[in-house]
Amino acid sequence: MSTDQQDDQGDEDTLVNVADGVDHQVAMVMDLNKCIGCQTCTIACKNLWTEDGGSEYMYWNNVETKPGEGYPRGWEDSGGGWESEEHSDRSPGEIPDEEDYGRAWEFNHEEIMYEGSDEPLRPRDGAEWGPNWDEDQGAGEYPNSYYFYLPRICNHCTHPSCVEACPRSALYKRQEDGIVLVDQDRCRGYRYCVEGCPYKKVYYNTVSKKSEKCIFCYPRIEGEGPDGETFAPACAEECPPQLRLVGFLDDEEGPIHKLVNEYEVALPLHPEFRTQPNVYYIPPFAPGQHTEDGETVDIDRIPRQYLRNLFGDGVDEALDTIDAHRQRVRQGGESELMELLQDKNPAKQYRLEVFDDE
Amino acid sequence: MPASGPSWPPRSVLGGWSTMADHRRTIALTTVLAALVLVSTVAAPMASARPAHEIPVRDVSDANLAEPTADGWEEVPASDVPLSSAPSSVPNADDTTVETVDVQAVRTDQRLYVRLEWQDATRDMNANSTREFADAVAVQFPANTSSRPPIAMGGPDNRVNVWYWSGATGTQELLAGGAGSTTPFQNPAVEANATHQGTGGNATWTVVYSRSLEAPSENRTDLRTDGDLDVSFAVWNGSNGERSGQKAVSEWHYYPFGGGPEGPPYETLLWTVAGIAIVAVIGVTSFGIYRTRGAE
Numbered sequence: 001m002s003t004d005q006q007d008d009q010g011d012e013d014t015l016v017n018v019a020d021g022v023d024h025q026v027a028m029v030m031d032l033n034k035c036i037g038c039q040t041c042t043i044a045c046k047n048l049w050t051e052d053g054g055s056e057y058m059y060w061n062n063v064e065t066k067p068g069e070g071y072p073r074g075w076e077d078s079g080g081g082w083e084s085e086e087h088s089d090r091s092p093g094e095i096p097d098e099e100d101y102g103r104a105w106e107f108n109h110e111e112i113m114y115e116g117s118d119e120p121l122r123p124r125d126g127a128e129w130g131p132n133w134d135e136d137q138g139a140g141e142y143p144n145s146y147y148f149y150l151p152r153i154c155n156h157c158t159h160p161s162c163v164e165a166c167p168r169s170a171l172y173k174r175q176e177d178g179i180v181l182v183d184q185d186r187c188r189g190y191r192y193c194v195e196g197c198p199y200k201k202v203y204y205n206t207v208s209k210k211s212e213k214c215i216f217c218y219p220r221i222e223g224e225g226p227d228g229e230t231f232a233p234a235c236a237e238e239c240p241p242q243l244r245l246v247g248f249l250d251d252e253e254g255p256i257h258k259l260v261n262e263y264e265v266a267l268p269l270h271p272e273f274r275t276q277p278n279v280y281y282i283p284p285f286a287p288g289q290h291t292e293d294g295e296t297v298d299i300d301r302i303p304r305q306y307l308r309n310l311f312g313d314g315v316d317e318a319l320d321t322i323d324a325h326r327q328r329v330r331q332g333g334e335s336e337l338m339e340l341l342q343d344k345n346p347a348k349q350y351r352l353e354v355f356d357d358e
Numbered sequence: 359m360p361a362s363g364p365s366w367p368p369r370s371v372l373g374g375w376s377t378m379a380d381h382r383r384t385i386a387l388t389t390v391l392a393a394l395v396l397v398s399t400v401a402a403p404m405a406s407a408r409p410a411h412e413i414p415v416r417d418v419s420d421a422n423l424a425e426p427t428a429d430g431w432e433e434v435p436a437s438d439v440p441l442s443s444a445p446s447s448v449p450n451a452d453d454t455t456v457e458t459v460d461v462q463a464v465r466t467d468q469r470l471y472v473r474l475e476w477q478d479a480t481r482d483m484n485a486n487s488t489r490e491f492a493d494a495v496a497v498q499f500p501a502n503t504s505s506r507p508p509i510a511m512g513g514p515d516n517r518v519n520v521w522y523w524s525g526a527t528g529t530q531e532l533l534a535g536g537a538g539s540t541t542p543f544q545n546p547a548v549e550a551n552a553t554h555q556g557t558g559g560n561a562t563w564t565v566v567y568s569r570s571l572e573a574p575s576e577n578r579t580d581l582r583t584d585g586d587l588d589v590s591f592a593v594w595n596g597s598n599g600e601r602s603g604q605k606a607v608s609e610w611h612y613y614p615f616g617g618g619p620e621g622p623p624y625e626t627l628l629w630t631v632a633g634i635a636i637v638a639v640i641g642v643t644s645f646g647i648y649r650t651r652g653a654e
Binding site for chain 1: 446447448449450485486487488489526527537538539540601602603
């Protein structure tokens, strides 16, 4: 693979493929083995960006249980993305229904708090689905049930089909870092982006009548905070187990580049949508299956085919590589890969200022 | 009848016209025929046969027509303007439901009123949930009336000024220089009033736009033009998911601000010439017949 990038740094043998017209590409790696499903990322994002009227139902960052319907319900089968690697024909998609996102429920607070009711606290009517309705449900039969958590944000794709879907060019991939944004002045609420994104990560604001989405917390990474400091996106900084690495895909000294391009253990979600996501996942490990007697046997608890469906065929090699490095360290050896996956030094975890001097 | 040597026209051609009574009848018939032809040639086109893309405008000094149900609209001639799916790259662009829009127009000394009426069984007024789209209608004029812009939202050098109303956003005034470039004016200079009447298949939307003839600012169509004013129409059915380029549109039509209600000047000229020619031919023929008969 050769670079699409107009290389202005002189290192012409770079392997990093960023979009045409984009200088550098922000990227994130999420280690699914560290996610505890606490939703702190979800709430950090919501408090920052989607508290206003019309955005109640939105979770620019959500954490869903896999296997599961996800948020919005059934998003993986809702269409969108590209028909081929040429990125010329888009696959049509559908706009999810309110019910698929899940409406905000009304609770019986009034009765319990002020009217002395001894009912349990619960939603009033119509609570039939919600963003985490099937949380922790997973699949499989005892003693071999399984599930894992999948945190999702906008993938800030290299070939964003949402951008292509907009007849008004209201969505764009900004030149300096490849963040995909909706120009609120251009948007007229047509929602072709909503249906065109195969990850369903563009949302329609029912009050402003415009679409909006994850902005990769660009004011934070631009150092717009009170002290002019640069911060990683809130979903990453606030994560209790610190499962996210944030930086640039084309920062060849950074951990993201190594995990994605060198060790090839960080994989995009649903590569068959062909949008080339820039959020990558370290696939989940699980203990082997148990027999009725509680013996552990050498059979994958999470069916390998399920992981291939999510992360593509590269998942086999990724899991094998991690396994091999894990064995090496277990036997007293050294492994840069294990260091990268365990590193807690924020300077390496978040490398957002490497191109600031350009 | 005695034979009297060769004469013209030959008797075999003129048949049995031989008596004086026949003779008078011939003249009477010819006169009536000539009168009929004259009336049909000159008067008919003035009355009804307007060109296909012309939309009549009634000129009055003053009117109270801002409301779709205002009484005055009953007096105003209407045009059925056919609509078809706009060519567009958006998904489902060829899936539109509205096939015709009735257009009426009145020009007073101050304002142009345009009334549009079309069938739509559902009154889609909101875009308050993710899959909900509102009904909408638009009237498109060239921003600069000196030339006709490309029909699909104009072009970069030849922009269009659009009057837009939707159930969800109300009235907007837009400027566009090609598909995807539509930009709203900060404050619309156009007013619109809408009403949805009836039920089921016979339910209709009626929207009346009006604007001062004088262009309130740059990039707005000057309606004081003396020439024909190009105009086209678009309708969106919200419950069919219609928005953006998925819309039913007309071709360019025109308001005959220049040539009066009888159409462009060349047309009147052509009909006048044809009328005179036909009358002359009939006159000469009648005279010929009269002289032939009289000479016998």
